[in-house]
Amino acid sequence: MGYLKYLVFRILNAILVLLIVTFIISALFVKVAEQSNLAKMNDEMMQWDRTTGQNILRTQGQDAYEKAKAEHEQFLREKYELNLPYWQKVYNKALRTLRLDFGTTTTPIFGTNNVSDIIKVAVPRSILLFTTATIIVIILGIFLGVRAARHAGSAFDRGLSIFALLTYSLPMWWTGMMFLLIFAFKLGWFPLSSMFDPQLTGWEHVKDVLYKLALPVLTYVFVAFGGWAWTTRNIMIGTLQEDFIMAAKAKGVPEHKIIYGHALRAAAPPIVTMIIFALLGSLGGAIISELVFNYPGMGRLYWVALQQNETNLLIGLTYFFTVLYLAGVVIADMVYGFLDPRVKVGASSKM
Amino acid sequence: MRWVDVKEGFKEFLEEFKREKTGIAGVLLLILLVLVALTAPYTTIPDLPDKWRSSAYWEDNPKNVPPTWYNMFTSQKLVPQVAYYSDELSITHPSSTETLIEAPYSFSKGYYLGPQGIIIRNINVTLNAPSKAPTYSLYLERPDGKTVPLVNNKPLTSSTTIAVGRDASISANIYVWLVNVTEGKELDPFQAQMDPIVIMNINTLVSAAFAKVEPGMKAEDIINNPEPLWGDYKLVLKIDNPTPDQNKVILDDIKVTFLGRSYGTMGTDYLGRDLWAGIIWGSRVSLTIGILVSVLSTVIGLVYGVTSAYLGGNADEFMMRINEIFASIPSLPILILIGATVGHVTLMFIVLLLVIFGWMGIARIARSMALQIKEQTYIEAAKALGAGNGRIIFKHILPQLLPYAFAVIALSVPGAVIAEASLSFLGIGDPTAVTWGQILNAAQAQAATTKGYWWWVLPPGLGIAVVGLTFVLIGTALDKILNPRLRKL
Numbered sequence: 001m002g003y004l005k006y007l008v009f010r011i012l013n014a015i016l017v018l019l020i021v022t023f024i025i026s027a028l029f030v031k032v033a034e035q036s037n038l039a040k041m042n043d044e045m046m047q048w049d050r051t052t053g054q055n056i057l058r059t060q061g062q063d064a065y066e067k068a069k070a071e072h073e074q075f076l077r078e079k080y081e082l083n084l085p086y087w088q089k090v091y092n093k094a095l096r097t098l099r100l101d102f103g104t105t106t107t108p109i110f111g112t113n114n115v116s117d118i119i120k121v122a123v124p125r126s127i128l129l130f131t132t133a134t135i136i137v138i139i140l141g142i143f144l145g146v147r148a149a150r151h152a153g154s155a156f157d158r159g160l161s162i163f164a165l166l167t168y169s170l171p172m173w174w175t176g177m178m179f180l181l182i183f184a185f186k187l188g189w190f191p192l193s194s195m196f197d198p199q200l201t202g203w204e205h206v207k208d209v210l211y212k213l214a215l216p217v218l219t220y221v222f223v224a225f226g227g228w229a230w231t232t233r234n235i236m237i238g239t240l241q242e243d244f245i246m247a248a249k250a251k252g253v254p255e256h257k258i259i260y261g262h263a264l265r266a267a268a269p270p271i272v273t274m275i276i277f278a279l280l281g282s283l284g285g286a287i288i289s290e291l292v293f294n295y296p297g298m299g300r301l302y303w304v305a306l307q308q309n310e311t312n313l314l315i316g317l318t319y320f321f322t323v324l325y326l327a328g329v330v331i332a333d334m335v336y337g338f339l340d341p342r343v344k345v346g347a348s349s350k351m
Numbered sequence: 352m353r354w355v356d357v358k359e360g361f362k363e364f365l366e367e368f369k370r371e372k373t374g375i376a377g378v379l380l381l382i383l384l385v386l387v388a389l390t391a392p393y394t395t396i397p398d399l400p401d402k403w404r405s406s407a408y409w410e411d412n413p414k415n416v417p418p419t420w421y422n423m424f425t426s427q428k429l430v431p432q433v434a435y436y437s438d439e440l441s442i443t444h445p446s447s448t449e450t451l452i453e454a455p456y457s458f459s460k461g462y463y464l465g466p467q468g469i470i471i472r473n474i475n476v477t478l479n480a481p482s483k484a485p486t487y488s489l490y491l492e493r494p495d496g497k498t499v500p501l502v503n504n505k506p507l508t509s510s511t512t513i514a515v516g517r518d519a520s521i522s523a524n525i526y527v528w529l530v531n532v533t534e535g536k537e538l539d540p541f542q543a544q545m546d547p548i549v550i551m552n553i554n555t556l557v558s559a560a561f562a563k564v565e566p567g568m569k570a571e572d573i574i575n576n577p578e579p580l581w582g583d584y585k586l587v588l589k590i591d592n593p594t595p596d597q598n599k600v601i602l603d604d605i606k607v608t609f610l611g612r613s614y615g616t617m618g619t620d621y622l623g624r625d626l627w628a629g630i631i632w633g634s635r636v637s638l639t640i641g642i643l644v645s646v647l648s649t650v651i652g653l654v655y656g657v658t659s660a661y662l663g664g665n666a667d668e669f670m671m672r673i674n675e676i677f678a679s680i681p682s683l684p685i686l687i688l689i690g691a692t693v694g695h696v697t698l699m700f701i702v703l704l705l706v707i708f709g710w711m712g713i714a715r716i717a718r719s720m721a722l723q724i725k726e727q728t729y730i731e732a733a734k735a736l737g738a739g740n741g742r743i744i745f746k747h748i749l750p751q752l753l754p755y756a757f758a759v760i761a762l763s764v765p766g767a768v769i770a771e772a773s774l775s776f777l778g779i780g781d782p783t784a785v786t787w788g789q790i791l792n793a794a795q796a797q798a799a800t801t802k803g804y805w806w807w808v809l810p811p812g813l814g815i816a817v818v819g820l821t822f823v824l825i826g827t828a829l830d831k832i833l834n835p836r837l838r839k840l
Contacts, residue, residue, distance in 0.1 A: 013446065016676070017671075017675070017680065024680075025688065165823050166820060169765045169815070169816045169819020170816050171769045173773070174812035174815065175812075177794070177799075185800065185801060185803045216693045287683060290796070292795065292800075306777075314688065317684070321681045329679055
């Protein structure tokens, strides 16, 4: 399979998944909305009966009243889409979602009711937080991992392994709570809430954002870098035993060049995939971590939407999470195929 | 495989495992965890999950206080909880109509404040002549000879619970006494009850009763900054029952609690719940869900992957597409959505959800391993002898993957534990269970981190970390022994 064909195949696959997920979300939410819409309709029906309905009953008699009532009920049923069968509604909702027509929220968030606009504010913030953190983690992880691999079995290597095992079992959001307790509450170095100050602009705004980003980023780095270093170490130890490294050593290539030039390049494909999946994985954790830090990104927004029962916003956010995630999967495949020539001939696609 | 081989192999494995120090540490931790989880009803409160959400059950506990052992690390010590039942109290009858109940309280040197409050409950009264109802008075006798009148001749009914520190009229009485001693003024208790000082300080006025109070001092200074008066106190409850034949007062169940400013092994939360009991009980859910989810998803993943590899061709393609679809769905948002939409969530439902979104990775690896095994000659031989697909998959291929499966099960437990805790933390959990995630959820909802209630946040997370570490230790040790080939990523 050629690279392009492979890529097209992956993208088609992602689109198929997106369609399925959109359908699942729609099916879930139409079910929820059905109940609340029925309640809303009954409310309005009663309201109508008390005012207009009673009026008609008095002036035009029983028959006219019955007729008008049936007409009004029909009108309300159409208004709340209660006249359509369940699957028709699911189909409509899914279609609108795929067209990025998410509708509006009942209460304004970030000063607007439009779901698309709300998401447009929140997404860059989440990406800012997790991209910054992931870049730091990658640099730190690879550097320390390579170091540990070079001195395998040393105190540094063993210390790193233990640290990695410990942090592997920690939920990131709990670590965030502990860091808040220690660094924000006890020591007062960082703010207790990472909510941005909307009053500030320009340089002051940048400073404010940096100050409020610091603790969430620190938490993420603390939890993630151990595992990264450990995995890098394992990959590097494997690569350092390969024949071409021996050959390079025999040729007298300097050690620095062997490690960073030869070995790391050979180990790049799995590491790159890890980078992309780390970015993707962080999106899930972001929901809770942002909630803990009160960081105004997508995750916290998700929580607010859930609490306030903003179905349209929930659908929009879930859709966005899915799109981001699938984009990441496709990019990972692309990069992997680019770095690892075997993918192009189809060996890996069968794996 | 013959039985002897299995026994031999197992022995060999044990020998090797014994050499893995981390694995041994993991097994010891696991045994400890299982013991803690199994003995939870005996070491703490039986059927805690039923009581956990009833705030009435925890009323005798102080709210938001740290554990008692924390005193070892602070200069300002916090008094512990003291409770007396009827057999520990001195109950005397000076006359036929009078009953005196006395509870000693020693306020030891070095403690920063007295108790947070005093609660007396479970006085059983049978009223046959309501016009001559029994009355009660409550006094606190102090080591400096002064007596604080807390309640004066109030009618006693069967629903009487005396709550010093939560009852405004009792706080008003303390304030009246305080002003009387310091300034010599006599205040009207009914008017004092409306006093903004009393209204604002209903809780803190108890510490004034346990503080140095001398004529000439300022009442407000004592309230705001009480200087402890250490020594032996005595709480006296006097019950006057003019008609003991008709109205009966039974004190068999009486309980007098001096609310601590520290409590038990792990402190309490905002409802006064004993966090230690909650943490211990939480280990049950954590272990059960962790193990159940990882075993189920590993088994499903293995069977799925092996079947897919064995069938090959279009069936394989189709099965792998399904696998990819599941793998590409961002699980947490979808899990939250499903949990929030379904409404009532049971533990088994959470297990089901986590399994549905957790078998894909294992299936992929199992498939790639099965592809290799499939090509071996003995599979051909089995086929030639007429073995069915099911028999080949379950008898010949799956057993070869078993050692790998054990390592995967152990290594995927932490993820499952964290996933359950995350869902509970978001409020999507079984409302009838006590879990670490739910304890942390309450802590987050009550802003425990921004108030510095570390004892509420630290232990549940440590619990999650310990469970995770246990299985990571076992998993990496198993991995090293059983799958030396697979260690290379």
